[in-house]
Amino acid sequence: MSFDRTRLPAPSDYYTGTAALKFCERKGKWRTTECRFHGHDSMRIHAATGAFVCMAGWGARGGDVLAYHMAEHGQDFITAAKALDCWLEDDKPPTRRARRIAIETLDSLKTPEALLRISTVVAVTGLSESSIRRKVASGDFLAPVKDGTRCTRWVSAKVQNWLRAKGAQ
């Protein structure tokens, strides 16, 4: 298992796409946007490197999109690397399907009420399907909600709370 920096999204793709930030300038190295940490237009982001720094001087800063993702979502390095699809398990490159799931994951995690399918829960927890089912059976993971007779779904907010609790241990 390893981190592959070359798989990090381009800063422009990440900040305007995944993070959905709006920028005041379209040119120049450093561009201004909202600061999600303090709620004002004081975040400066480097267009080429993805480095960010809050000009309000409250300490929000970092060198790349991974550091930003960790800061905004309160994630550890590995969790954020997985979310940005640059954490390789067993040195196997992620499949197209895994990449698609990673994008769906980021979108659905922004909606607390979203119902996540097991592939998404796999993507965010790093657990396999079989170990999720095992942990549900033994009470070590959240019980899913039943959506109809066959579908099994997990509430996004509950999964996030579980991840936070896990990260805090």
Ligand SMILES: [Zn+2]
């Ligand atoms: Zn700030």
